Amino acid sequence: MxxxxxxxxxxxxxxxxxxxxxxxxxFTEEASFLKLGILDSTAVLEVIGFIEDTFGVxxxxxxxxxxxxxxxxxxxxxxxxxxxxxx
Amino acid sequence: MMIHDHLWRAAERWPxxxxxxxxxxxxxxxxxAQDADRLAGALAGHGVARGDRVVVxxxxxxxxxIATFAVLRLGAVLVxxxxxxxxxxxxxxxxxxxxxxxxxxxxxxxxxxxxxxxxGGPRAVVVAxxxxxxxxxxxxxxxxxxxxxxxxxxxxxxxxxxxxxxxxDLAAIIYTSGSTGEPKGVMLSHLNMVSALESVxxxxxxxxxxxxxxxxxxxxxxxxxxxxxxxxxxxxVLLLPSFAFPKQVVADMIxxxxxxxxxxxxxxxxxxxxxxxxxxxxxxxxxxxxxxxPLAPKALADARVLFPRxxxxxxxxxxxxxxxxxxxxxDIDRKTGSVGRGMPNQELFLVDDEGRRxxxxxxxxxxxxxxxxxxxxxxxxxxxxxRLRPRPETADLALYTGDIFHMDDDGYLFFRARKxxxxxxxxxxxxxxxxxxxxxxxxxxxxxxxxGVPDDLLGQAIEAFxxxxxxxxxxxxxxxRHCRALLEPTHLPRKVQIVAELPQTTxxxxxxxxxxxxxxxxxxxxxxxxxxx
Numbered sequence: 001m002x003x004x005x006x007x008x009x010x011x012x013x014x015x016x017x018x019x020x021x022x023x024x025x026x027f028t029e030e031a032s033f034l035k036l037g038i039l040d041s042t043a044v045l046e047v048i049g050f051i052e053d054t055f056g057v058x059x060x061x062x063x064x065x066x067x068x069x070x071x072x073x074x075x076x077x078x079x080x081x082x083x084x085x086x087x
Numbered sequence: 088m089m090i091h092d093h094l095w096r097a098a099e100r101w102p103x104x105x106x107x108x109x110x111x112x113x114x115x116x117x118x119x120a121q122d123a124d125r126l127a128g129a130l131a132g133h134g135v136a137r138g139d140r141v142v143v144x145x146x147x148x149x150x151x152x153i154a155t156f157a158v159l160r161l162g163a164v165l166v167x168x169x170x171x172x173x174x175x176x177x178x179x180x181x182x183x184x185x186x187x188x189x190x191x192x193x194x195x196x197x198x199x200x201x202x203x204x205x206x207g208g209p210r211a212v213v214v215a216x217x218x219x220x221x222x223x224x225x226x227x228x229x230x231x232x233x234x235x236x237x238x239x240x241x242x243x244x245x246x247x248x249x250x251x252x253x254x255x256d257l258a259a260i261i262y263t264s265g266s267t268g269e270p271k272g273v274m275l276s277h278l279n280m281v282s283a284l285e286s287v288x289x290x291x292x293x294x295x296x297x298x299x300x301x302x303x304x305x306x307x308x309x310x311x312x313x314x315x316x317x318x319x320x321x322x323x324v325l326l327l328p329s330f331a332f333p334k335q336v337v338a339d340m341i342x343x344x345x346x347x348x349x350x351x352x353x354x355x356x357x358x359x360x361x362x363x364x365x366x367x368x369x370x371x372x373x374x375x376x377x378x379x380x381p382l383a384p385k386a387l388a389d390a391r392v393l394f395p396r397x398x399x400x401x402x403x404x405x406x407x408x409x410x411x412x413x414x415x416x417x418d419i420d421r422k423t424g425s426v427g428r429g430m431p432n433q434e435l436f437l438v439d440d441e442g443r444r445x446x447x448x449x450x451x452x453x454x455x456x457x458x459x460x461x462x463x464x465x466x467x468x469x470x471x472x473x474r475l476r477p478r479p480e481t482a483d484l485a486l487y488t489g490d491i492f493h494m495d496d497d498g499y500l501f502f503r504a505r506k507x508x509x510x511x512x513x514x515x516x517x518x519x520x521x522x523x524x525x526x527x528x529x530x531x532x533x534x535x536x537x538x539g540v541p542d543d544l545l546g547q548a549i550e551a552f553x554x555x556x557x558x559x560x561x562x563x564x565x566x567x568r569h570c571r572a573l574l575e576p577t578h579l580p581r582k583v584q585i586v587a588e589l590p591q592t593t594x595x596x597x598x599x600x601x602x603x604x605x606x607x608x609x610x611x612x613x614x615x616x617x618x619x620x
Contacts, residue, residue: 020571036218037170037194037198061361062365064332
């Protein structure tokens, strides 16, 4: 996976706006946001809004599954896939 | 009869039958009872005795279910705390109920670890979940053990024998918001819970072949009772960790052949949104319940389309007695907007401001009598005396709900308003004071007022009005972020308006009615609306 900045931007967004600077042990690229208690259902919607605004992709109802959105790695792959499909 | 007896009876009658599906775990009744026995043994080994409080701070799942039954089995008092609770509130709850033991998920340690030092520490902490546990020792905590080790340690020990206890013993304390902003612990005895369960069971026809798909928190009674109902009839509970990914919820429900869906308005709305991208196959679902918040008539109509074969039960209750009314499915079209009539084995009536009983056709405060009515609020005799009051015509204490209803001539109830300022949003009671206190902690904030405004989906939406200190400038966004650090997602204002001044009543109090109705004198400087789901 090339470094397109998706992971770092989403991580920074979550750190600043959801975790408010609190460090979370185990917040790796593969870690599940839900399992780590990082995101709840409201915060998931905020992250989706951020992804749409920042990366110019549309997250459809059908895209809203953990495989696409529940970790930094998943979001990165999802954004790449979406961009490719839209290109 | 103790409330947890249902599980051990189920384990005897249907040992192999699935009790629980949670993530990749599938647990039958024999295993669930055995694991609960083992954890109960381990807790006893750490000094937990009859009447001691045990706080369970875990997301809904297998371990939370085991812990729930283990605590009850031991005769201890279950205090389940919603996993979204923030550190400071958790600390307050721990200080209030002084638990002997905390069962907490490792993934939530950034919340519970900072809450421990000020409490003096529970004697033992059992760490659940997959995340790495914190390094011990913890200050004031004598034992720090993993959930798996706790189960394993008592595996070879002698089986936990019968425990002393009577049905007047406390089974659970469930925290709910109070008008002072301080949470109140609702004390429920085993008798209270057994009574509520039996009354509900008389009208809700659950069966042994049901699969109940529950995305509700086990920390609140609506979610907790799904487990209890399932054990009572030998049904299975599919525990869904959250509604964050509705499509996942649908897939899980279809895969596991869910037949019962306990919902709240936000769940139905999320499923409705999903339906726009293709029909959902809920043809197996035969019972849908709606509680916690009134379902607007349009939302109910949409939900009935979503679940074409299901019988719908719209219900009303409060933590203080679990459930009060239900609307029989056959009455839905006849009594639109009603929460129904009283469930079996209780008495309900409306009273005026002087406490006099009102006839059908009137509007007044709802009062409830029955063995399901709580024992009071933990450590709060004054607040208890407001809600539980003697009646001249009966010997027991009646529950004054603080909810104003209209009762039609047939005895069906229609919700009108709260007697106090408490906001009911997403089914949760929320104290405006709690949110105002948090806003006032911000250095830039001089005055704050929080109100609930009508919202079809949420029941009420939370809106805040803030006056800034002189020479202070801060965006409404930043104030919402400030709230997010200290309040659960359900308590976050949907909108913060920065205004030049707050309207006052003639007696000099903040005029909340004017804020709710929107006064022209307000000069909003900035506003921010966040997603409401």
